[in-house]
Amino acid sequence: xxxxxxxxxxxxxxxxxxxxxxxxxxxxxxxxxxxxxxxxxxxxxxxxxxxxxxxxxxxxxxxxxxxxxxxxxxxxxxxxxxxxxxxxxxxxxxxxxxxxxxxxxxxxxxxxxxxxxxxxxxxxxxxxxxxxxxxxxxxxxxxxxxxxxxxxxxxxxxxxxxxxxxxxxxxxxxxxxxxxxxxxxxxxxxxxxxxxxxxxxxxxxxxxxxxxxxxxxxxxxxxxxxxxxxxxxxxxxxxxxxxxxxxxxxxxxxxxxxxxxxxxxxxxxxxxxxxxxxxxxxxxxxxxxxxxxxxxxx
Amino acid sequence: xxxxxxxxxxxxxxxxxxxxxxxxxxxxxxxxxxxxxxxxxxxxxxxxxxxxxxxxxxxxxxxxxxxxxxxxxxxxxxxxxxxxxxxxxxxxxxxxxxxxxxxxxxxxxxxxxxxxxxxxxxxxxxxxxxxxxxxxxxxxxxxxxxxxxxxxxxxxxxxxxxxxxxxxxxxxxxxxxxxxxxxxxxxxxxxxxxxxxxxxxxxxxxxxxxxxxxxxxxxxxxxxxxxxxxxxxxxxxxxxxxxxxxxxxxxxxxxxxxxxxxxxxxxxxxxxxxxxxxxxxxxxxxxxxxxxxxxxxxxxxxxxxxxxxxxxxxxxxxxxxxxxxxxxxx
Amino acid sequence: xxxxxxxxxxxxxxxxxxxxxxxxxxxxxxxxxxxxxxxxxxxxxxxxxxxxxxxxxxxxxxxxxxxxxxxxxxxxxxxxxxxxxxxxxxxxxxxxxxxxxxxxxxxxxxxxxxxxxxxxxxxxxxxxxxxxxxxxxxxxxxxxxxxxxxxxxxxxxxxxxxxxxxxxxxxxxxxxxxxxxxxxxxxxxxxxxxxxxxxxxxxxxxxxxxxxxxxxxxxxxxxxxxxxxxxxxxxxxxxxxxxxxxxxxxxxxxxxxxxxxxxxxxxxxxxxxxxxxxxxxxxxxxxxxxxxxxxxxxxxxxxxxxxxxxxxxxxxxxxxxxxxxxxxxxxxxxxxxxxxxxxxxxxx
Numbered sequence: 001x002x003x004x005x006x007x008x009x010x011x012x013x014x015x016x017x018x019x020x021x022x023x024x025x026x027x028x029x030x031x032x033x034x035x036x037x038x039x040x041x042x043x044x045x046x047x048x049x050x051x052x053x054x055x056x057x058x059x060x061x062x063x064x065x066x067x068x069x070x071x072x073x074x075x076x077x078x079x080x081x082x083x084x085x086x087x088x089x090x091x092x093x094x095x096x097x098x099x100x101x102x103x104x105x106x107x108x109x110x111x112x113x114x115x116x117x118x119x120x121x122x123x124x125x126x127x128x129x130x131x132x133x134x135x136x137x138x139x140x141x142x143x144x145x146x147x148x149x150x151x152x153x154x155x156x157x158x159x160x161x162x163x164x165x166x167x168x169x170x171x172x173x174x175x176x177x178x179x180x181x182x183x184x185x186x187x188x189x190x191x192x193x194x195x196x197x198x199x200x201x202x203x204x205x206x207x208x209x210x211x212x213x214x215x216x217x218x219x220x221x222x223x224x225x226x227x228x229x230x231x232x233x234x235x236x237x238x239x240x241x242x243x244x245x246x247x248x249x250x251x252x253x254x255x256x257x258x259x260x261x262x263x264x265x266x267x268x269x270x271x272x273x274x275x276x277x278x279x280x281x282x283x284x285x286x287x288x289x290x291x292x293x294x295x296x297x298x
Numbered sequence: 299x300x301x302x303x304x305x306x307x308x309x310x311x312x313x314x315x316x317x318x319x320x321x322x323x324x325x326x327x328x329x330x331x332x333x334x335x336x337x338x339x340x341x342x343x344x345x346x347x348x349x350x351x352x353x354x355x356x357x358x359x360x361x362x363x364x365x366x367x368x369x370x371x372x373x374x375x376x377x378x379x380x381x382x383x384x385x386x387x388x389x390x391x392x393x394x395x396x397x398x399x400x401x402x403x404x405x406x407x408x409x410x411x412x413x414x415x416x417x418x419x420x421x422x423x424x425x426x427x428x429x430x431x432x433x434x435x436x437x438x439x440x441x442x443x444x445x446x447x448x449x450x451x452x453x454x455x456x457x458x459x460x461x462x463x464x465x466x467x468x469x470x471x472x473x474x475x476x477x478x479x480x481x482x483x484x485x486x487x488x489x490x491x492x493x494x495x496x497x498x499x500x501x502x503x504x505x506x507x508x509x510x511x512x513x514x515x516x517x518x519x520x521x522x523x524x525x526x527x528x529x530x531x532x533x534x535x536x537x538x539x540x541x542x543x544x545x546x547x548x549x550x551x552x553x554x555x556x557x558x559x560x561x562x563x564x565x566x567x568x569x570x571x572x573x574x575x576x577x578x579x580x581x582x583x584x585x586x587x588x589x590x591x592x593x594x595x596x597x598x599x600x601x602x603x604x605x606x607x608x609x610x611x612x613x614x615x616x617x618x619x620x621x622x623x624x625x626x627x628x
Numbered sequence: 629x630x631x632x633x634x635x636x637x638x639x640x641x642x643x644x645x646x647x648x649x650x651x652x653x654x655x656x657x658x659x660x661x662x663x664x665x666x667x668x669x670x671x672x673x674x675x676x677x678x679x680x681x682x683x684x685x686x687x688x689x690x691x692x693x694x695x696x697x698x699x700x701x702x703x704x705x706x707x708x709x710x711x712x713x714x715x716x717x718x719x720x721x722x723x724x725x726x727x728x729x730x731x732x733x734x735x736x737x738x739x740x741x742x743x744x745x746x747x748x749x750x751x752x753x754x755x756x757x758x759x760x761x762x763x764x765x766x767x768x769x770x771x772x773x774x775x776x777x778x779x780x781x782x783x784x785x786x787x788x789x790x791x792x793x794x795x796x797x798x799x800x801x802x803x804x805x806x807x808x809x810x811x812x813x814x815x816x817x818x819x820x821x822x823x824x825x826x827x828x829x830x831x832x833x834x835x836x837x838x839x840x841x842x843x844x845x846x847x848x849x850x851x852x853x854x855x856x857x858x859x860x861x862x863x864x865x866x867x868x869x870x871x872x873x874x875x876x877x878x879x880x881x882x883x884x885x886x887x888x889x890x891x892x893x894x895x896x897x898x899x900x901x902x903x904x905x906x907x908x909x910x911x912x913x914x915x916x917x918x919x920x921x922x923x924x925x926x927x928x929x930x931x932x933x934x935x936x937x938x939x940x941x942x943x944x945x946x947x948x949x950x951x952x953x954x955x956x957x958x959x960x961x962x963x964x965x966x967x968x969x970x971x972x973x974x975x976x
Contacts, residue, residue: 023752023753023796033316190748191743191745191748191749192748192749192750192751192759194710194743194749195741195743195749195809195812196751196762197710198708198710198736198740198741199736199740199762199763199766199767199816200732200733200736200737200763200766200767200816201762201763201766202766205766209751209754209762210751210754213751213753213754214751214752214753340831340832340833341802341831439919453919453920454696454920455919455920456920483695483696483858483920483921484695484858484860484899484902484903485695485898485899485902485915485916485917485921486920486921487902487904488901488902488903488904488912488915488916489915489917489918491904491912492912492914492915510831510832511832511904512832512906513903513904513905513906514904516904516905516906516907516908516911517904517905517911517912536908537908537909540906540907540908541908550833551832551833554832554833554835554836555832555836555861565840565843566836566839566840566865567836568833568834568836568837568839568840569833569836569837570837572801572802572803572804572834573801573831573833
């Protein structure tokens with residue numbers, strides 16, 4: 001056996017001294033160096049923590065109203081962000097409202113991610129007529145504008161939070177499936193997948209070991225960009241009376257009920273909208289940052 | 299002796315991080331009018347970056363240092379308008395992938411005509427006429443018909459000829475060629491090399507030809523400059539560098555390729571190790587970790603350019619004669 | 629201890645003995661694409677491989693050279709069964725691939741491939757050791773045993789396991805990645821290794837290292853190589869026999885010294901003459917061929933090379949020359965065949 005010195009010296013090529021982190025480790029590192037993404041992550045974290053620990057953070061009771069103290073402006077001594085049309089503390093309701101709004105923003109996307117990825121990866125890997133059938137069915141749903149589809153499905157299923165989540169999940173499955181299928185099709189033709197096939201591995205093994213790791217990342221990033229859309233759609237559904245019902249604190253619903261107060265206390269009436277805006281844009285910025293962090297090749 | 303048409307002194311190019319990369323670390327080169335200089339090096343040697351610096355084609359995050367004078371003008375000081383005129387009429391470039399450098403939505407004839415119109419203020423008809431003449435010069439068959447072809451309708455070799463025609467359309471004085479034959483098949487490569495040689499002789503062009511292939515450099519160059527890790531390690535006339543190379547890296551390259559002397563059953567004399575990481579350059583000679591003749595002194599400081607023969611210099615301390623002898627020659 | 633025993637390739641894997649070729653391919657054909665016209669004929673197809681016969685004997689290296697469009701990569705993929713041939717048979721050590729005696733899964737243990745793009749052929753999410761261990765693990769070896777074998781192979785290709793096993797592909801240089809690819813290919817203990825332009829993308833200084841490594845491994849493991857390249861110098865160095873391909877057909881086959889010193893086919897001669905000269909005083913004066921290699925869609929009739937050949941005669945466009953009888957050095961050219969009717973053909 002001849003392991004000659006010239007082969008050995010190849011190891012002299014400089015390598016980092018510390019143990020190499022995995023791919024996600026390096027993505028996290030790059031993300032942490034991105035100031036915009038970090039600010040967005042901070043905002044989301046603050047909102048989530050406030051929502052989770054609402055009973056400890058919020059100053060008052062979200063359901064308790066006082067008709068004499070309704071529609072107080074922002075900066076009022078008792079109600080820091082003003083009071084709504086039933087005299088309830090806005091700050092408290094906004095904090096508690098985060099719970100439902102985030103729930104209805106994230107859960108449909110999470111469910112759609114699971115279902116859509118499975119469908120898309122399967123269709124992308126198998127190819128052929130199976131792919132065609134699956135994708136054309138998906139295209140039918142994709143053809144509807146999402147708002148319209150959400151309203152139609154909610155209307156058909158009936159009002160209520162569960163039904164709203166179901167209809168939003170259905171709305172988001174087609175775009176995620178499309179992205180999953182296209183990424184999988186790209187990966188499927190890569191040399192290393194071919195090499196794995198040449199090793200004699202079966203399709204499921206190849207998908208599990210080689211395809212999923214490379215495909216779930218981009219799909220995940222795409223899905224996080226849908227969270228903001230989901231929140232806005234959920235708020236829209238609540239606004240239309242198809243989602244959550246009063247007296248639940250939920251930002252979209254609050255926008256609806258405060259509509260009548262626009263000429264009395266416009267700033268207070270706009271507050272729930274501001275919360276939706278801030279949360280959506282933070283998710284978007286974080287998702288953008290994640291995409292940049294994942295794109296860079298070392 | 300006529301003044302050098304390209305005069306580069308102390309060129310450095312550093313790309314901002316993270317991590318910062320010193321792509322070019324102090325390059326001096328001169329090119330006389332009508333001369334062909336081959337920049338020979340592997341990946342990461344800095345040859346393409348050097349070439350692009352001459353036309354200021356580097357991205358914004360590249361910090362350029364040193365002086366670059368082409369045709370007695372300072373390239374780094376040029377304003378936008380002057381630079382735009384400079385590119386194409388003084389200096390032109392031929393790229394490795396003609397499919398990427400030619401615009402896919404315009405016919406090649408139109409692209410050449412447009413360049414002529416913009417640079418020389420000629421009419422469109424004159425531009426087309428020049429394009430036709432150039433196509434015939436670069437030996438594209440059925441030139442008149444091919445003028446209306448789109449890049450994707452042409453084969454690789456023909457695209458490269460069209461690229462050369464485009465580069466020559468505004469009568470530049472200097473031609474920069476960045477590995478123009480690397481992506482071509484062997485039978486096409488030799489045709490393009492011979493074409494370039496012929497055109498260069500006919501038009502009196504000065505050419506800087508970047509390549510990683512010693513054979514290509516031998517075919518086309520009057521002088522060869524060998525680059526490693528962002529520095530030129532050896533420069534000399536083609537014959538001198540190929541026949542009597544002085545730097546250990548050049549010697550290693552020639553020995554490991556060995557052209558006709560590839561003997562079956564034996565082993566190749568490989569240079570151990572791999573090209574260095576440019577973000578982590580050690581002080582001293584960059585080739586030291588891989589050099590068979592390395593000494594301790596190699597790691598402490600950069601070697602100067604030591605003359606090895608007439609017009610032939612190399613950066614290696616092993617070539618230094620005894621200090622006493624050097625003093626006396628000064 | 630002989631190299632075969634040392635490598636662990638059991639002698640009983642050899643079925644036919646040394647006289648039987650390890651790989652025997654007859655009449656291999658693969659066409660891509662095309663449309664059916666009104667008469668039902670397929671037109672405009674890419675005739676990537678159009679009737680290729682080849683043999684590789686045990687323990688030798690067969691080099692395959694040609695330019696773009698000649699079909700050498702497609703041939704490799706057909707032999708590897710990554711794509712299915714339209715026609716033709718492939719025999720491995722006497723058994724037909726896909727027959728009950730040699731199923732596809734078993735065939736995969738006998739033949740493996742090293743690809744050209746060292747970066748694209750490694751999964752960026754897997755560590756080096758897991759990439760190499762994947763093959764054995766798929767074929768039933770336990771995870772620990774597979775990783776141990778991977779470490780052993782990494783050692784043999786010159787990548788110390790304690791430094792490299794846990795690395796990711798993007799942390800390695802091109803030469804190191806290609807070594808990982810070689811280790812991965814060897815993990816299943818194949819007898820035939822197909823190297824499809826395996827060193828073409830490497831720097832010249834690294835290319836020499838990898839070529840040396842391939843020679844060492846061939847001796848150590850008793851391997852047989854199919855070495856595909858466009859670089860004639862490298863092919864001459866590595867191969868015992870060489871096959872020259874042009875537009876989907878083999879035009880010359882024979883011992884590498886003979887073919888590359890005294891070629892008999894005009895295309896081979898042109899390829900040799902196209903190599904840049906290494907002598908500054910003796911530069912190439914004239915290009916041996918004009919124009920680009922033609923498109924494999926609708927190739928010229930008769931001998932496919934006749935459109936660019938200096939010696940073309942009327943018979944060349946009329947009739948396609950065969951590769952000749954069973955001889956050591958075979959040429960598909962009318963010039964070499966005294967009975968062809970070519971005015972320049974030398975009488976036997």
